[in-house]
Amino acid sequence: MKRSIIKQYLPAVFSFFLIYLIWKTAAVNMHPLILPGPEKTFQALREIWRTGELLSNISITLKRTMIGYGSSVVAGILFALLLNKSSLINRALRPLITVIQATPPVVWVALAVTWFGIADDLTPIFLIFVVSLPVIFINIYQGLSGLDSELLEMAILYQSSEWKIVKDIYLPALLPAFVSALSIGFAFAWKASVFAEFIGSSSGVGFALSMANNNLQTAKLFAWTIILIIFMLLVEYVFLAWLQKRVGRWKDE
Amino acid sequence: MSEDLLKLQNIKKSFNNYLVLDDISINLKKAEIVSLLGPSGSGKTTLFRIAAGLVKPDTGQVILANKIRKSFVFQEPRLLPWKTVSENLRFVQDNYSCLDRAEELRNSLLKASGLYDFKESFPAELSGGMKQRLELIRALAIKPDLIFMDEPFKSVDTRTRINLMKLLSVIQAETKISILMITHNPEEAVLLADRIYVLSDKTGKIIKKFQINQPRSKRNIRNNDLYDTINEINQIFKSLIGEMDVDLTKLSGHMQKQRSE
Known part of the structure; x- marks a missing residue:
């Protein structure tokens, strides 16, 4: 057991260590404004933590992500149900989703800044919503179209109520698609929110990044980047992995 | 003479102008097993x-006796993969609130089918034969009056098929359930059914009817009467295949000619 854990993670630890070494060596001969070394970056990290910037900015960004992402989850599911139910609605709305997906995020940010201004929460929330909606929608929609019609027929023949069919067939059948939609969607939402804050907001992690960038505090820029990566890794490997494991319990092992 | 539980009258059905069923009439009484036998x-x-009420016939009628409880066995087991063996049985049992002592029935069916030790397993952890057993006992778990079976033993090996047939005939003898069983296998039909309707291929038409009066528990395919019936059915199937036989000599001659050109 212990051995397999070592086997699992050792290569990753090794490659991170390698990157660290390359970084350290490269930084020796560079100006800290161009490439700050690990020590300078960790110093900046400590500073961000000590001043309380870390928690306040993360909580602002997280709040926006949750609102934007939460509404895109709800809207994505509703859209998927609607388009699955009627082929007319499908033909009418499907191209719209493709258009939303094909539009570069930077266009949405530009529009959002024009419509909602910079000071508001609305710009990042809007971008998160628009960027994660197609991802959530497509995953749920595919889950719905892959639903086993023979199981549904069986349930109907055995007089199951509509509520029971939703609860015992639709929900469990869609759960894997739902979790994967959540997982991919969250990565999109988190990146979108930092991006939107970088360009069109006056608070949050993205804004802190842009301030560090403007003030030539490269070490701080690196520190924030590390924070963002660590946060994403935690969500992906701890929370979502746990969720995925629970959902797939009935699949053959 | 008891009343019919199920009666199909002059059923006709076509798809895209192609006649699939032509004037089919069959009936099924209480405690009877009727088999519809035909090539693929x-x-x-x-x-x-059509009999199960999933498709409407173009003409003709499906008449079901009042207030009968129906259940179904499909060719490929239709089990909920996210529910355990026991939960799969409960899934259908819960729909019939008037079912008393459901748990007792569930456990005795699980024991009779040899699935009791697997009641907490998920379908993915079962073998093909076990899944089909579960499919079969699920149909029995709601104390049905009538079971519709579509090639119930098609996806299992010979040994499992014999065991399932035994299980079914024992339970049927106890409970007097009526069964409409569709199959392509003459042995299955002869061993289980009281009456056999043989369908022609292409346009489905009843071309022959057999009545088997021997008690089910005493049947054996080596028994003369049954052996003869099986042979007769096989002869009918053979003649059907003969009708659409391609003239292979002609075909190969044609191909050779093409090759030399």
């Missing part, structure tokens, strides 16, 4: 779906 492509599954 004879419209058996369509007839099953």
